[in-house]
Amino acid sequence: MALGTIDPQALERVRQVGGDQLVADLVQLGLDSIRARAAAARDAVGRGDAAEVRREAHALRSSAANVGAVRLARLAEQVELHADARAELHELVDDLVVESATVERALRETHP
Amino acid sequence: MTEPVIAVVEDNPDNRLLIQAMLGGRFRLVEFEDGSSALAAMRAEPPALVLLDISLPGMSGVEVLEHMRADPALAQLPVVAVTAHAMAGDRERYLDLGFDAYISKPIVDVAQLTATIERCLGAAPRPQ
Numbered sequence: 094m095a096l097g098t099i100d101p102q103a104l105e106r107v108r109q110v111g112g113d114q115l116v117a118d119l120v121q122l123g124l125d126s127i128r129a130r131a132a133a134a135r136d137a138v139g140r141g142d143a144a145e146v147r148r149e150a151h152a153l154r155s156s157a158a159n160v161g162a163v164r165l166a167r168l169a170e171q172v173e174l175h176a177d178a179r180a181e182l183h184e185l186v187d188d189l190v191v192e193s194a195t196v197e198r199a200l201r202e203t204h205p
Numbered sequence: 206m207t208e209p210v211i212a213v214v215e216d217n218p219d220n221r222l223l224i225q226a227m228l229g230g231r232f233r234l235v236e237f238e239d240g241s242s243a244l245a246a247m248r249a250e251p252p253a254l255v256l257l258d259i260s261l262p263g264m265s266g267v268e269v270l271e272h273m274r275a276d277p278a279l280a281q282l283p284v285v286a287v288t289a290h291a292m293a294g295d296r297e298r299y300l301d302l303g304f305d306a307y308i309s310k311p312i313v314d315v316a317q318l319t320a321t322i323e324r325c326l327g328a329a330p331r332p333q
Contacts, residue, residue: 103313110226110315115222115226119219119222122218123219126217152216152217154289155217155219155220155310155311156217158310159220159223159310159311160219
């Protein structure tokens, strides 16, 4: 089954912990993190810094999972696993940047 | 009674926010974004337990643990590995490295997190 952009159950679990305010704060911090980490991963690919690519993708995966961005989390995992494979990495990180923007649009719609 | 102090060493602010929301009412949390600042502060004022992210900028969580275990002031502290690596065999690997427990991210189960912390706080001191 294809993964959707956002799994709403993830943020519902967060709501049960800390209500709507925690969800709003987590979405804001998560999107800030996703945007910054995706840009940093792309820069690190440009420099050929595999260790930094891996670290940024790992952190991005965590932020994506927190907000239920399941497809983005899966992509970040692929980047982590292929950080040393230069041929595939450029395309994977491009996909990561595109999916990050998709996640941001989706969450801005539901959590303006 | 004063709440036990837990050091949270985690560079992602969203993860720190979640941990604060989950544990803030039961424990006093002190937060650090990297291992070096955490080690310096913990040497001055050791917490009751450390929640330690593995993938940190600069010094990794595993390196932070090695520094702690080599330091008499910190060697006995319970340390819980917190990681999104979540590969098969991770739990055993981190326990073998000397962590007292392991929590995988995203952290979704408050009861499991709290139970892990309580168990580590109540455990007997580690052998010298």
